[in-house]
Structures are given as C-alpha cells and as structure tokens.
Amino acid sequence: MGGIFVQSKAITEVAPAPLRALWVAALALAVAAAQAIAPPAQAAPEDFSQLAEQVSPAVVNITTSATVAGRDGPGVVPEGSPFEDFFREFQDRNGPTPPRRSSALGSGFVISEDGFIVTNNHVIERADEITVEFFEGFELEAEVVGTDPNTDIALLKVEPDGPLESVRFGDSDTARVGEWVMAMGNPLGQGFSVSAGIVSARNRALSGTYDDYIQTDAAINRGNSGGPLFDMDGRVIGVNTAILSPDGGSIGIGFAMASNVVKGVIDQLREFGETRRGWLGVRIQDVTPDIAEGIDGLDEARGALVTDIPEGPAREAGMETGDVILTFDGREIEDTRQLVRIVGNSPVGQTVRLTVLRDGKTRTLSITLGRRETAEGAVPAAQPEEDAPSEPREMEVLGLTVSALTDELRAELDLSDAARGLVVTDADPASEAYEKGLRAGDVIAEAGQEPVEMPADLRSRIEEARDAGRRSLLLLVRRGGEPRFLALSVDQAE
Template identity: 45%
Template sequence: MSVPQTRTSARYSRRALASVATAALIAGGAVGSGFIISADGYVVTNNHVVDHAKTVQVTLDDGRTLDAKVIGKDSKTDIALLKIKDSGSYPYVQFGKAAPRVGDWVVAIGNPFGLGGTVTAGIVSARGRDIGAGPYDDFLQIDAPINKGNSGGPTFNVNGEVVGVNTAIASPSGGSVGLAFAIPSETVQAVVDQLKTDGKVARGYLGVQVQPVTQDIAEGLGMAKPKGALIDHAEDGTPAAKAGLKSGDVIESVNGNPINDAKELSRKIAGLKPGAKVEIAYLRGGKSDNATITLGALPTDGSKVASSDTGMSGGQPRLGLGLAPASEVGLSDSGVAVVQVDPDGPAAAKGIEQGDVILDVAGKSVTRPSDVAEQIRTAEASGRKAVLMRVKSSKGVTRFVAISLTKNDG
C-alpha cells in the first residue's frame, strides 16, 4: 500500500476543495455538504440534507453564496441533485473510473459543524457495508474523520476523483470514531444521470419476494454452500411469474453476475432500468435452469424488488406441533394446519405459530399430517441434513423454514 506524496495530496486537495459546495438550508437551518459535477453548476448532495427544504443556498469555497434548486431526489439511495441558479462556469470534479480497493487512500472534504471546507484523510476500510439505511445499502467504509455537516460531501481517491458520497457515521458519542460510510460513486452516477434527465429514478422490477439462503436452507435444498436468493413468492402477473419463476427457486446469478444473497439481488435488479432484458440463472429441484426476463418498473407504492425475511432459520425433526388437515379446521383449502404448538419445542423457537399452514415439505405439497411425516422420513433416508418447509402465516405471508434433521439437535 503506497502513501500519497504530500505535495501531490495537497495539490489535488486544493483543486477538489474549490469544487466543494457547502449546502446551507435556510428552511430548518440544516447544514450539509455537496460538490459540483459540471461547469454549469450541477451539485450532488445527500437527499437527507435537502429533504423538506423550501430554499437551498450553496456556499462556494471562494465565499460566494448562491441560490440553488432541487432537480431531483432519491430517498432509497439518499442522493439528491441540485442546480445553481446563477449562470456561469464553475470549477467541478469528476467521478472515478475505477472502484477503490480496501486499503486505498482517500480524502474526504466537507463542512463539519458548519466550519466550512475541511479536508480529512484515511483509507477504505471495507466495501459492501449494509448499515440498514435503505433497501440498496452497499456502502464504502472509510476511516477518514467524518462529522455532522459532512453529509453529502465527496470522498476522493489519490487522483482527485470522486469515489463516494459521505453519508453516515457509526459512533457512540455522535462524533467521529473512524467509522464512516460513503455511497459508492458508481451508484451515485447511475442515480444522478436519471435525476438530471427525468427528475426521478426508475428502477427495474422482477416481482419476487425473497429471503436469504441460510446454511440450514442450503442443506435442505441439497446446495453445497448457502448462497443466492430464495424465492418466497412470485407475484401474479409480474415479469418473474410470466417467465415461470416460482416459490422455492433459488436465483443464482443475473446477467452472469453471481448473486450471493437477497440484498444483492435487490441491488442488481434496481440498478437496471425498466424494459431491460436480463438473464436469470436459478436452481430448481437440484437442477440449474435459465430464464430471459424483461424487467417491469418498480411500483412507486413502496414495493420492493425483493423483501428479505431473515426471521426464519433452522429447526428439528421433533417439531413440537399438533397438526391437522387445513381443510378440516377451516384455515385453508390445502395444506396442513398447525393447531397446537409446544412453547418449549423447536418449531416454536423458530417462529411457527398456531394458525400457520404448512403448504409443502421438501418441495412436495402436503394435505395431511402423515404427508409431513413422510417427507421428513424421505429426506432423512436420502441423507439430507435438513428439510425445507413452506409455511403460510395466519396473515397470509409465506416463508420458508429449514428443519434440521440432525438427530442430536434439541
């Protein structure tokens, strides 16, 4: 790992500093940072910096304070695009052509605590961080000091190119402790391009609800490793359903790019535009298959490409359940109803509740308790370490539960 020379670092810091705008919001008195990306005065910042603001002013490094208007905002990635109202030629910076590596040096510039242009340095500590800020979290983690007011400011590489937008910190005190998070520039560019053209972001839509593939679920499906996105449900009439994808399929790749988990599937699909054709590789019944799908447009009512249910995991073959045909107890026309739950049993510990309906076990539909027992015995006889059950809750939500078949569990 090489350390940038002082003269080089100072030179690109001065050039970058000239392009950095501190976005001072008159409405509410909020203060943040931003940076100019074009000579005609387009400015990138965080959505949370300008959200709900009626008036935005941008203060440049030369001391000028100029009015700006909001061109577009995207709450899902926390990116906003502004435009300085005064015409002119402004200094600007460019996005990096390559993603930074862990260990690369970076420089962060912003307006901490309203002090004005401030430069701090550090390295990229990690990539792909999910901090629960939004549905498409994929943050760079950096250790350059970031504080309140830095939000929306740029993170530069040693070539003076923007590789991230400073967005959040993790801190027990509220101040910098070396845990800062920046939105990668590739994400920012894709969002900004749409905001500049359309004032909003249109995202691809597959139409599936998915959950992570845990170790237990992987064993239940006969997979060597827990990876991919397990489909809970393909919504009727959606691109996924029209292409034949269904509950129990595991999406393994999109356009040849491996999918490691449900979150990654969400990001991949959302990063594509409606109408784009994608090649989906998936696993069904132990066999791989492919589908070519034309993506729809993500609904604007808050629906997601993929919603992960991480609450379900493993269990034991001694379920601790009282079962009955769902049709006989009035819960459903099909499936096996859970009519009693041992609160100390393994199924209860895994979230199974009275009123749930077991729809299938190991991919086979079940209608009687004996069907459940038979499929478990079959899975045990075939050497499976776990069996996968699809369960519908009393609220109508379906999810998969992997039941461990290890004899000494529980």
Template identity: 45%
Template sequence: MMQNSQTTETARGLRSRRTRLLAGAMALGVAGVLSAQTVVPNQFALADAVKVDVAGPTDFSPVVTAVQPAVVSVRVKQEVEPRMMNFGGGRGDNFFEDLPKDHPLQRFFRQFGEQGQPQGRGGERQQPRQYGMSQGSGFFISEDGYLVTNHHVIDKGTEFTIVTDDGKEFDAKLIGADKRTDLALLKVDADREFTYVKFADDAPHVGEWVVAIGNPFGLGGSVTAGIVSARGRDIGAGPYDDFIQIDAPVNRGNSGGPAFNMKGEVIGVNAAIFSPSGGNVGIAFAIPASTATDVIMDLRDDGSVVRGWLGVHIQGVSDDIAESLGLDEARGAIVADAQDGSPAEKAGLKSGDTILSVDGTKVEGPRELSKIIAAYEPDTDVDITVWRDGKEKTIEVTLGKLPEAEKVASAEPVAPERTSLDDMGLELVTTDEAGVDGEGVVIAEVDPSGAAAEKGLRRGDRIVEVAGVAVKTPSDVVKAVADAEENGRKAVLFRIENNDATRFVALPMNIG
C-alpha cells in the same frame, strides 16, 4: 637408554598420528556442517519478504487545494408540522386547563385566543406556518452548477441555499432525488463557472488514502483524512447497499460531501456514520462512485431513477437450505414469493425456485440479485437460471418498472385437522382451528428445546410448503417430511409465512 629412546619416539609418532586423525575428523566435520549450510537453503529456499517502496503522503494540501472549491455547504429550509394550541377551554395543549374557570390566566388566554389569530373548531388556533433549517454537504460535478448531495439532506426541503468555499451564497433547485440510494441532484443557475470534480472510474483499494471534505456541525470546508477500511458493506440501509467504509473522521453535517482519492477524484459520497454517541468513532460509510454515477445521470436526464422490476420476495441460501434443495453449495437467492401480477409470476417463477444467474451473471445472494435487476431498463428480456426440482432451468422474463408500493398475496382457509411433529418440536393445527386467514398449516406450539425453535419458528407462523409441496393440512406436512426422509435428505425445507412476509427454513431430520 636405547630402549627408552625408542619408546619415546614411538609415543611421539602415535601422538602425531592421533593429532592428524583428529584434525582430519574435525575437517570432515566442519566440511559436513558447511555442506549442510550451503545445501539446505538451496533445497528450502524462502520467498522474499514483502517490500513496499511507495510511502503514504505526508502532505495532503495539493489535493485539498485543487478540490476544495468544488465542495459546498447545503442549507435546507424545511417546513415544520404546525402545532395546534388550545386556548378556548377544549382539550389540547392547554397547560392551564385545570385552573378554575374564573382564574385570571384562563381569562387572559381565552381573550388572547379570541382576539389573536384565527381559531379552529373548539377554540383551537392554528399557529403560523413554521420552518426549520438543516445543513449538509455537497459538491459540484459540472461547471454549469449541477451538484450532488444526499437524499436525506434535502428531504422535505422547500428552499435550498448553496454556500461555496469562498462564502458566496446561491439559490438552488431540486432536479431529482432517489431515496433508495440516498442520492440527490441540485442545480445552481448563476452567471459564472463553478469548479467541479469528477467521479473515479476505478474502485478504491482497502488501505488507500482518502480525504473527506464537508460541513460537519456547520463548520464548512472542514478537511479530514484516513484510509479505506473496507468495501461492499451492507448496513441495512436499503436493497442496494454497497458502501465503502472509511476511517476518516466524518460527523453530522458531512452527509452529502465527497470522499476523495489522492488524484482528486470522488470515490464516494459520505452518507452514514456508525456512532453510539452521534460523533465520529472512525467508522463512516460512503456511496461508491460507481453507484452514484449511474443514479446521478438518471436524475439529470429524467429527474428520477427508473429500475427494472422482477417482483419477487427473496432470501439468502444457507447451508441447510442448500442441503435440503440438493445444491452443491450455498449460493443464489431463493424465491420466497412471486408477487401477483409481477413479471416473475407471468414468466412462471414460483416459490422455492433458487435464482442462480441472470443473463449469465452469477447471483451470489439477494443483494447481488437486487442490484443486477435494478441495472436493467423496464421491458428488457432477461434469461434467469433457477434451481428447480434438483436441476437447473432457464426462464425468460420481461422485466417491469419498479413500483413504489409492493403487492402482497392473499389466500383462503382449509378444513380442520391437528397433529404433531415431535422430532422437530412442532404442534400443528389447521387455519380454521387457529382462527386465522390464509393457506397452509398453522404452528400451534413450539417446543423451546426443539429444532424448530432453534431456527426461529414461532407460534402463529403458517407452513405453506414443505420440500416444494403445498400443504393444506397437518397430515400433508407429515407426509412431505416422510417423503423427504425417504429420499435421503438430512434436512427438509419449510416455506413459512407470517404477517404477509415469507421465508424459508430448513429443519434437520433424525435419520439413522
């Protein structure tokens, strides 16, 4: 019995010790887990999630109430081209000319033509002058009656009527218009003060609320709301495109109307919509306040906008073109052609120069260059930094006044010769053999599977420069390509002309 008692006691001790050990191990395990949970977050702390405390407005009525009296409908009387009607047997818009000569209808219309209004030659009769009516939107920018609208709203207009928010009508006169930015300034002379709005000083942010007020489909005083979708849009409307894109419902008749921020400031002038059907699809474009302010002030002062003129045809710099020129990145605007007699030509700018900056302002591309130059007054001296022959060069240019019509250069033919550039998929001939006028070498054939076809070169295009070297014969082209390859270029730059237009194309070379 003694032995069994001792055995039982020993077993109990072992179990107790095992229990203590297990408890200790579990405690260590838990401590380890807890330690990991407390240390890891401190070592890999994450930033707080974005929090927005400002909510969008649920009520636009305070803004609308304040600005709506400044927004107007613009009615434009336009002269319609008269239509010539022929009632005397001559060819024209006579729908009865195939009837027999003694047909009663023929006699009726002939008699009508003789006894009616005066006829022109061959029995033609000029119809009375006819007019059409178009409608748009606008807004007052001063209490004495100056108001802004679009150029395309007032284009070809002979009379202008302004209808205010309270239904009153006033005659207006055209102060000036600028087709390039699609802006116009009208003036109402009346013995009263008008409610007016001002342009915003700061550009809107993408996502910011916007309210559009205008005259869609002739429904004056219509209000729509949305947000700014994007900025800096280039829609191909002109050289100074810099539109604000908004998703507020804008339709026909909203043109010339304002887009407001929540302070009641005009952030843009509604000018265009993207719509396959002609109705709103949530994409509208407004001229920024920054552009409109400068243009409208010029129109108010002089009735027109005077812009600086450089006188170059330009294009963007692609990665291939940058490589062929030795530029570290695709930037600037490459000069395709300096126009005859232009400030650029007089200063020494030439085809192939890549304009990098103007008075220290960096040029990202052609659109930026156009806006920078246009902002200067004529006769202003500017320092233009160009990339030429693998290095930067600064040229001082005295800007001129932007003309209405641009000049185009001409050239002379050269002696006949013919050859091929198989690696690029081109067959070349002289201008004489091709029977065309102009300098350079004519592309006679383009291999549809070659690099030239891929870059958009076509039969009839003229190559006037290769790697900055003027070419007059096909052998000149071959030599210039070989020189570029010898210099380690992966692509060679071609200056191409067609139909008086100039562009640059970088063609890759097969370098082993």
C-alpha cells in the same frame, strides 16, 4: 537480505577467487529477483495540500430553510394530563404558536460546469429554500432536480453566470482497504474543511435495500453529509452520508455511499427527475447452509431463494416458489443483497436470462424487467379456492403440533380463503423448530418444495427426505402473509 550478505561474505573469505566471483554473481541475481517480486512500497503522502487545492472549488456548503407549522393548541403535554389545564391557560394568554423558520446545513459537490450538484436527500428534504455557497465565496439558489430516499441521494441545479469547477466520479469497486482518502465538507457549520484517513472497509450495509457503503476513519461530522470522499487522484469514490457514534461526534467510523451506486442514481435523476429501477417481481431470502442441505442439487449456500411470486415479470416467465436464482444476466448470484442491487441497476424493459435451480435441475428463464417504483404495492395473486377437509386432524411432528386449516382457524388467524397449508397450533420450546422461530399461528405452506394441506402430507415429505439421504427438510412458512423458508433436521423426526 542482511542474513544473505553475512553468509555470502563468510563463504567468499575462504573460497578461491573464481569461486568467489561465482558467489558474487549469484548473490547479485538473488537480490535482483527479490526486488522484482517484492510488492512496491506504498508510502504515505507527504501532505494533502495539492489535492485539497485541486478539488476545493468544486465542493460546496449547502444551507436549507423550511417553514415549521405552529401549534394551535397546548400540544406540549398528553391529552388528559393533570397539567393540561395549566398549559391550556398559558396558551390562551399567549396565543397560538406562529409558524417559524428552521435551517439546516450540509455539503455537496459540483459534477458539471453548468451547475448540477450532488448532496444527500436528508440535507434538503422538506426544504423550501436551498442556498449553495461556493469555495470562492459567492452564493446561488438551487432547485431540486430529483431525489432518491433509498440511497439518500439528491441532485440539485443552480444557474451560474459562467462555467463552474467540477469533479468526476471514480470507480468505487477498485477502492482497496487501507488506501488513503480525503473527505471535504462543512462540519458543524464551520465552513470548508478537509479531513483525511483510509478506506477502513467496503461493501458495508446499514439499513437500506441498495446500501453499498465505504467505511472510512476520515473525520465526518454533522454538516459533512452530502460531501465528497476523494481518492488520491481527486475522483469522488463516495458521498459522505452517515456516522456511527454514541454522541453524534466523529469516532472514526464514517460511511460514504459508493460512487458506483451514486452514478446510476444521478444519471436517472438527471434524465427523468426520478429513479427507474428494474423489478423482477419476486420475494427472496438468503440460502443458509441448513437450507442448502434441504435443496436437491445445491452443493453450497449460494443464490437467492424465491419465497413468493406476485403478479409480475417473474410469474409471467414461469418462475416458481422454491426456485433458487443462481445467475442473473450471466452474473453469479451469491446472496439476496447482491441480486436486489443488480436488478435495481438494470434498465426497465430489459430482457434478461436467469438460471434457476428447480427439483435438482437448472433451468433458464427469459424475463423482461418491470419497474420497481410502480410495483411497490404488488401482492401475491389469490389461488383458486378448494374445499376444506371435512374433519380437521392434528399431528405432532418435528416438535410441532400441526393441524389442517379449517374455517375456524382461518377466522382466528385472519387468513384469507386462498390461504393453504398446515397451521402450527403448538411448538415445543425445546425443539429445533422453536429455536428457529416457528410459533403457534404460523402456516406451513410447503414441505420439501411441495404443497402440504394435511398432516399426513408433512409426514410423507419427511419420509421422502430420509429416503433420499437428506438430513433436513425445507419448509415454506407464512406468518402474517409474509413467507420465509427454513430447514429442519429430519434425523430425529418421529
């Protein structure tokens, strides 16, 4: 605006009075318009004292204790060690090590006036005594209502004499990178402590199936686990769970499980004492750009590619291996992580509509979800046995040497009688197939989303892909029974 002002002043000094009036009016309109479209300035809070005072009564310190079994034998050196006799003699003189008590510290927060408390599962795991210390100084014994190791969330219950101060969950999906947040807890056993920072990133995944972490630079240390991460309105948008650190101390990279994940878990733990997640009954993998190139009708890398279908809801609904799941209950699916979270958050028994891409065309399937917790041991059903080829044949193609399955190969690779496909007996280290992970012992079950059992079948799929103008061929490969898709270029195939 300074440049505009200087320029307008120079003009008005040489212009007639009526024209100067017009220039002043135009300048005023320009300033007003610029202020109207400019984003509002986000000033840093003067301090966090009011927020800390508001929410502190609902934040708790958690102390747990457990009995650690003693040792009856030496146990401190490997069996057969040259020092084994020495330690055994020492043990005999001093007797067996008696059981001992160990303790751990963590944090949590109250979500209802009648005493429900949220914390991390790893804070209270294997504990036989849980003591909750409140901000006002009193303590109560807590019982475990339920836990969910998948999200590292636990729900506790205390029996207070009167209503407790509590906090509410906020909407973690509305948290924006750069917004101020405040963490509270019991770092390193120092008692109630506050730290502040910003949202550094969202939608972080660490190692769990249902991970959705908010990353923050607010100081989080050991003992903060299970404590709340507040937005500036005093709503909990995350549960402080983990840190990234070379030495165990805070370096400004902390992770809080997003509240929208936690809310669903807590509701189930509160109602059932356990989680009840929806289960589709498929094994899936992400669609990469080269895989998308090998799938008819898929113009970009999106969706979740079905690699296997055990007995369950999806098989009953007619889903097939090689289907690409594009939508679930009306929601577009970008990748496998998103699909797993959406399905897991859906009610058991709910009937949903899925759009899948198959043979270049979309289809709609109606599937009634099962329960994941009761289906963890599901395995693919065996297919009817067929006669093996009388004479095994081999072929070199795509940098691979492939052979039809024989009884000898089944025994050598420990494959079931139901296994079907071509066995990779060798892979050229200079080939694209080797670069993408194919090795001797892998079984190619499908090529171009069609079964292959003879080397000639694979050659035919390559020619079909070329004739259709595709640059790559999609293969379904099994290793140790685990399926995955990969795409190989057919441009250089012999």
